[in-house]
C-alpha cells in the first residue's frame with residue numbers, strides 16, 4: 620500500500636493531522652456556535668431600535684446573597700446599569716425594572732412574591748423583544764464558581780437564547796464549564812411569555828470570583844459580551 624512508501628516523518632504528520640481533524644470535529648459538534656466564531660464579533664447594530672428589559676435582581680429591603688463583602692443587590696444593579704449603557708449605546712430601547720436601590724415588597728405574607736410579580740408586570744407592560752434578569756449566586760462554602768444562564772422552556776426561543784449567552788460567558792471566569800440550564804421554579808422566568816433569561820453572573824461565595832465580579836473591567840467585559848450575544852441571537856439564531 621502507498622502509505623508503506625511514506626517516510627516515517629510523513630506518517631507522523633498524517634497521524635497528527637488526523638488527530639487534529641478528529642478533535643476539531645468533536646469540538647465543533649459540542650460547540651456549534653464556536654466554529655462560527657461570531658458571537659464575540661456580532662454586529663451590535665442588530666440591537667438598534669430593539670426594546671430590551673433588564674431586571675436587576677433584589678433591591679431595597681432585599682439584599683439577595685451577601686458574601687465576601689459583596690451584596691448581591693448592589694452588584695446586580697451595577698452590572699445591569701452597565702449592560703443598559705452598552706445596549707442603549709447600540710441604539711436599543713432599554714427598560715429597567717429598577718435603576719436604584721428599591722424593592723416592590725408589600726407588607727405581610729406574600730411580600731417577596733409581590734415584588735417578583737411587580738417585575739413581571741413592568742416587563743410585560745414594556746413588551747420588550749427580550750428580557751434579561753441579572754443575579755449573582757452563592758452557596759455554603761466557596762468551591763463553586765462560574766457564570767450560568769437559566770431559562771424556562773415555555774417559550775421555545777429561550778433555550779437557544781440561553782445557550783448563546785452561556786457561550787459568550789465561557790471565560791467568566793476563565794475555564795467556566797457551566798452550561799445553560801432549564802429551571803422550572805423561577806417565578807419571573809415562568810410568568811413572562813416573552814423570550815428571556817436569568818443570568819447568575821458568578822458565585823460571590825467564591826473569594827476569587829467575588830473579587831473578579833466587583834472589578835469594573837471584568838464587569839465591562841462581561842456586559843459587552845452579553846450585548847454581543849443578544850445581537851448574535853437576534854441576527855443569527857432567529858434568522859435561521
Ligand SMILES: [Zn+2]
Nearest residue numbers: 676683754755
Ligand atoms: Zn439573586
